[in-house]
Amino acid sequence: MTMFESEHITATNPTGHEFTDRYRSALLNAFGPPQRVLVRGEGARVWDADGTEYLDLLAGIAVNALGHAHPALVAAVQQQAESIIHVSNFFATPPQIELAETLLRLAQAPDGSGVFFANSGAEANEAALKLARLTGRPRVIALEDSFHGRTLGSLSLTWKKAYREPFEPLPGGVEFLPAGDTEALARALAPGDVAAVFAEPIQGEAGVVPLETEYLLAARRLTREHGTLLVLDEVQTGMARTGHWFSHQRIDGLQPDVMTLAKGLGGGVPIGAVIACGPATRGLLQPGQHGTTFGGNPLAAAAALAVIRTIADDGLLEHAQQMGELIEHAVTALHDPRLVAVRGAGLLRGIALRDPRAAAVAAVALEEGYIVNAPNPTTIRLAPPLIIQESQLRGFIAALPGLLDAAAARGEN
Numbered sequence: 001m002t003m004f005e006s007e008h009i010t011a012t013n014p015t016g017h018e019f020t021d022r023y024r025s026a027l028l029n030a031f032g033p034p035q036r037v038l039v040r041g042e043g044a045r046v047w048d049a050d051g052t053e054y055l056d057l058l059a060g061i062a063v064n065a066l067g068h069a070h071p072a073l074v075a076a077v078q079q080q081a082e083s084i085i086h087v088s089n090f091f092a093t094p095p096q097i098e099l100a101e102t103l104l105r106l107a108q109a110p111d112g113s114g115v116f117f118a119n120s121g122a123e124a125n126e127a128a129l130k131l132a133r134l135t136g137r138p139r140v141i142a143l144e145d146s147f148h149g150r151t152l153g154s155l156s157l158t159w160k161k162a163y164r165e166p167f168e169p170l171p172g173g174v175e176f177l178p179a180g181d182t183e184a185l186a187r188a189l190a191p192g193d194v195a196a197v198f199a200e201p202i203q204g205e206a207g208v209v210p211l212e213t214e215y216l217l218a219a220r221r222l223t224r225e226h227g228t229l230l231v232l233d234e235v236q237t238g239m240a241r242t243g244h245w246f247s248h249q250r251i252d253g254l255q256p257d258v259m260t261l262a263k264g265l266g267g268g269v270p271i272g273a274v275i276a277c278g279p280a281t282r283g284l285l286q287p288g289q290h291g292t293t294f295g296g297n298p299l300a301a302a303a304a305l306a307v308i309r310t311i312a313d314d315g316l317l318e319h320a321q322q323m324g325e326l327i328e329h330a331v332t333a334l335h336d337p338r339l340v341a342v343r344g345a346g347l348l349r350g351i352a353l354r355d356p357r358a359a360a361v362a363a364v365a366l367e368e369g370y371i372v373n374a375p376n377p378t379t380i381r382l383a384p385p386l387i388i389q390e391s392q393l394r395g396f397i398a399a400l401p402g403l404l405d406a407a408a409a410r411g412e413n
């Protein structure tokens with residue numbers, strides 16, 4: 001037996017339980033036990049190792065924008081793989097250049113703007129933080145309840161103490177302000193020594209909590225007044241997720257200095273991006289100051305281009321908007337006192353529960369064939385593929401009261 005012919009690989013049809021046992025013994029326990037082992041997907045549906053079908057209303061946390069196995073994404077990845085997959089940043093490739101141009105166009109970035117490609121959301125924010133440091137100013141502001149990633153730099157911008165404390169000391173200079181408090185922001189910016197303000201237009205991990213329009217516009221005005229960069233983290237909210245290419249585009253006049261992207265950008269192929277808007281921002285980064293081996297590789301860039309083309313050609317911006325409204329209306333029309341609000345925009349939605357039972361509801365939902373998640377004890381998050389069909393959403397919403405009954409019957413949270 002060679003090292004590649006282990007008994008595991010030659011065994012036929014291992015069950016979900018067998019896979020889970022192997023997962024536990026082979027992977028570090030960073031995520032707890034997997035809920036299921038998934039083997040295949042098509043559109044908004046996935047199947048586990050035991051052949052059970054699920055409706056995927058989470059899309060790998062707002063990643064699988066086109067759903068699973070979309071022919072346009074499959075073809076783009078296949079064609080690019082047959083041509084060239086990786087070249088390093090000593091060289092450039094046409095898909096990388098075309099993707100940068102396309103993103104600048106979609107972002108309506110002014111002349112002189114530029115893109116830096118990374119491989120994930122954390123890395124995109126890490127690069128944005130390094131850009132901010134290059135202003136020479138010592139302070140950085142992030143918001144309470146923020147999530148910007150798990151690398152040390154992006155973690156320094158992330159609010160949750162449980163994520164941060166085991167890894168302190170983190171890069172310094174970051175201060176947290178309450179989201180929505182314009183006065184506090186004005187006071188913090190007044191000395192003129194703040195490099196950047198980082199904000200998510202909708203705080204996804206916090207439970208899909210949108211920042212107020214007035215607050216975002218005030219942040220734009222104040223940062224401009226004090227020469228501070230406004231960095232919008234659109235990692236979760238970008239790429240048509242909210243029915244706009246980028247969620248800040250729902251607000252007139254809200255052009256960030258820097259925007260970070262990842263999640264939906266590659267439709268499942270890892271890629272992140274930083275868009276530096278305007279010549280001043282772009283000029284901060286000089287050759288040799290930052291880099292990444294895989295960033296901007298043509299495979300990921302070709303995938304992202306296919307995602308963008310499909311969103312545009314298939315009217316998925318409008319579809320995301322319409323399906324988002326449908327979720328809001330249909331959940332409200334249930335008149336179920338246990339469902340107290342529907343937050344978010346487009347196809348990034350938080351259904352607020354009266355009782356802190358979201359984890360149990362998500363667990364029951366999975367048993368009933370629906371993938372959703374609970375970013376906090378009172379929120380069910382939906383971030384389905386942008387190709388989700390009306391009937392699929394209606395089916396889940398009709399099932400919701402029964403899921404709440406079953407979760408309550410368990411008596412656990």
Ligand SMILES: *Cc1c(COP(=O)(O)O)cnc(C)c1O
Nearest residue numbers: 120121122147148149235236262
């Ligand atoms: C997911 C997320 C990140 C981190 O992205 P990774 O690809 O997991 O590193 C950063 N910011 C926001 C807003 C996110 O939702």
